[in-house]
Amino acid sequence: MKxxxxxxxxxxxxxxxxIVTVVIAGEPNTNHGDAxxxxxxxxxxxxxxxxxxxxDFRGGDRPPFYPMFIAAVYAIFGINNFLAVYIxxxxxxxxxxxxxxxxxxxxxxxxxxxxxxIWSLGYIFYLQNxxxxxxxxxxxxxxxxxxYYLYLYLIGEKRxxxxxxxxxxxxxxxxxxxxxxxxxxxxxxxxxxxxxxxxQGLVNYFVFLVLTILLMAPWTVxxxxxxxxxxxxxxxxxxxxxxxxKNPRMDELLQYNVLNFEDCSLTGNKDYPTDEERKLxxxxxxxxxxxxxxINAIKNDVYxxxxxxxxxxxxxxxxxxxxxxRYEYRPFPDCRFAYWSMQHNAVSIVCYGLxxxxxxxxxxxxxxxxxxxxxxxTFPLVIQTLLHVLQWARTRYRNPIxxxxxxxxxxxxxxxxxxxxxxxxxxx
Numbered sequence: 001m002k003x004x005x006x007x008x009x010x011x012x013x014x015x016x017x018x019i020v021t022v023v024i025a026g027e028p029n030t031n032h033g034d035a036x037x038x039x040x041x042x043x044x045x046x047x048x049x050x051x052x053x054x055x056d057f058r059g060g061d062r063p064p065f066y067p068m069f070i071a072a073v074y075a076i077f078g079i080n081n082f083l084a085v086y087i088x089x090x091x092x093x094x095x096x097x098x099x100x101x102x103x104x105x106x107x108x109x110x111x112x113x114x115x116x117x118i119w120s121l122g123y124i125f126y127l128q129n130x131x132x133x134x135x136x137x138x139x140x141x142x143x144x145x146x147x148y149y150l151y152l153y154l155i156g157e158k159r160x161x162x163x164x165x166x167x168x169x170x171x172x173x174x175x176x177x178x179x180x181x182x183x184x185x186x187x188x189x190x191x192x193x194x195x196x197x198x199x200q201g202l203v204n205y206f207v208f209l210v211l212t213i214l215l216m217a218p219w220t221v222x223x224x225x226x227x228x229x230x231x232x233x234x235x236x237x238x239x240x241x242x243x244x245x246k247n248p249r250m251d252e253l254l255q256y257n258v259l260n261f262e263d264c265s266l267t268g269n270k271d272y273p274t275d276e277e278r279k280l281x282x283x284x285x286x287x288x289x290x291x292x293x294x295i296n297a298i299k300n301d302v303y304x305x306x307x308x309x310x311x312x313x314x315x316x317x318x319x320x321x322x323x324x325x326r327y328e329y330r331p332f333p334d335c336r337f338a339y340w341s342m343q344h345n346a347v348s349i350v351c352y353g354l355x356x357x358x359x360x361x362x363x364x365x366x367x368x369x370x371x372x373x374x375x376x377x378t379f380p381l382v383i384q385t386l387l388h389v390l391q392w393a394r395t396r397y398r399n400p401i402x403x404x405x406x407x408x409x410x411x412x413x414x415x416x417x418x419x420x421x422x423x424x425x426x427x428x
Contacts (some may be wrong), residue, residue: 007101007117014097014121018090018130026086026131035133039065043079055226061235062221065176066135082133087136089130096141096403097121104146104407107373115410123406124351125399135177136399142174142402143181143380151376154195155302168208172215179237183387185212187379194375269335273298293327294337304329312389319385319393322353334392348395352402355409362412380404 030039044057045067051057059067070085077084100120103111120126129136149167157163175181188208192201216233223231229241271288273281280287281298292297305311311331318330324340340348343360367375380401390398 003114006114010096010114010117010131011098012120015094018093018124019087021127022083022086022090022131026083027133028082030080030082030133037062038067038070038133038135039080042070042074045071047072047252051255052222053226055168063176063179063234063237064364065173066138069138070133085129092137092141093126093130095125096137096144099141099144099148100403100406102412103144103403104410106148107151107377108407110127112410112414115413116406119355119406119410120301120403123402124347125396125402127327129396129399136396138177139174139400141172142177144370144403146170146174147376147380147404150191154376164208168211168215172212175212175216176219180387180391182233182237184380184383185209187383190377191379194372226309241406266337268333272329272335286319290306291337293339297327297329297337302327302329304335305331312324315391315393318383318395319388319398321355321395322356325347350403355405358409358412358416359405360412361416365412365415377408379405381388 003115005149030036039059040057041062041064043061044059045050048054048057055061069088071090073085074081093129097117097120101113101117104116126137126140129140129405139355146167149163149170151169153160153163189202189205192208195201220230220232221299223233225287227235227239227241229239232238253317273288273290278298281290281295286295305314316329323345324338325345327337330336330338362376363374381404384398386403387428388394
């Protein structure tokens with residue numbers, strides 16, 4: 001009873017922190033970037049009677065679930081009521097903290113669960129997403145819920161059928177929030193055969209696969225009617241219409257992952273310094289008013305990486321990066337000049353970077369103990385990393401798997417503390 005009261009108190013503190021965050025720092029302007037497209041999509045759902053048949057509106061190339069979530073909030077509290085959306089996201093983020101607790105308690109113990117909950121309730125990368133009209137909060141929640149119920153199903157927890165359907169539905173909603181998580185689907189067979197007898201695992205995975213495809217069918221039919229061709233979830237995911245409907249996102253993927261960049265003009269950044277500007281800067285001029293950091297990089301002949309493996313190594317580092325003290329250009333064809341402020345570095349190191357050594361220790365400890373949990377806990381870390389190394393990476397693309405980083409890190413911390421305590425007792 002005391003533990004339940006403590007958990008409830010921590011969740012209420014988590015909610016309070018999030019409500020204060022969205023009231024004070026909620027983004028008031030959604031007329032730019034991704035937020036504008038999500039907002040436009042949500043408004044179109046409520047105002048355009050033909051939005052299902054006619055996707056010709058701003059944001060129509062986005063996956064549907066997050067705009068539908070926004071539209072549902074708007075339907076109750078009024079269109080463009082961003083604060084209402086942020087408050088709903090605050091509650092969703094609190095549920096994420098609850099599932100961090102439930103998951104870590106189920107696989108480890110109360111001590112690790114409480115520590116993980118305390119860390120997640122003030123985790124800055126959760127808080128910063130709550131106050132934005134962005135899909136990250138929903139993705140973080142759905143990915144964790146999916147793996148939580150999948151784990152319960154695979155180990156044969158009570159109410160097996162319920163756990164299976166909850167994992168399936170959460171995965172269905174996840175891929176309709178961000179279709180990149182379809183990348184997980186072929187690899188999930190590993191977990192099924194590790195945690196279940198081989199033949200049974202294959203059969204159950206096949207059932208999961210078929211049901212996932214069946215659940216995707218209605219929206220695929222909608223897309224066929226709307227686009228007059230096969231479009232899987234949204235046009236940015238898979239668009240098999242003729243060449244007249246060329247997919248710009250597919251072109252970006254081709255640029256990032258296939259093309260060689262011997263020709264430095266092949267860049268997606270129109271502000272990337274030309275050779276002419278570089279000469280002027282080396283002469284002491286600054287025609288485009290660049291920052292002192294970028295001026296220094298140009299003078300020292302810092303260029304973006306143009307080789308395939310160099311770009312992949314950069315994406316790996318970028319995905320797991322806890323700090324950035326060195327100024328650099330992102331690889332071709334992006335070529336953005338990247339740097340972090342001291343405040344950004346400090347927050348990232350304290351909230352996330354400190355977890356990494358304990359996470360590594362936790363994984364090594366599980367491996368040495370030959371604990372089968374290591375398969376399940378490292379699965380999202382490995383697959384999410386592989387996905388973004390193959391495409392391109394941002395540190396925010398790691399946030400959906402940060403719950404696993406937190407849980408493993410506190411497992412590692414507790415095990416390290418126990419080991420050091422035993423060693424001290426032996427010496428004394």
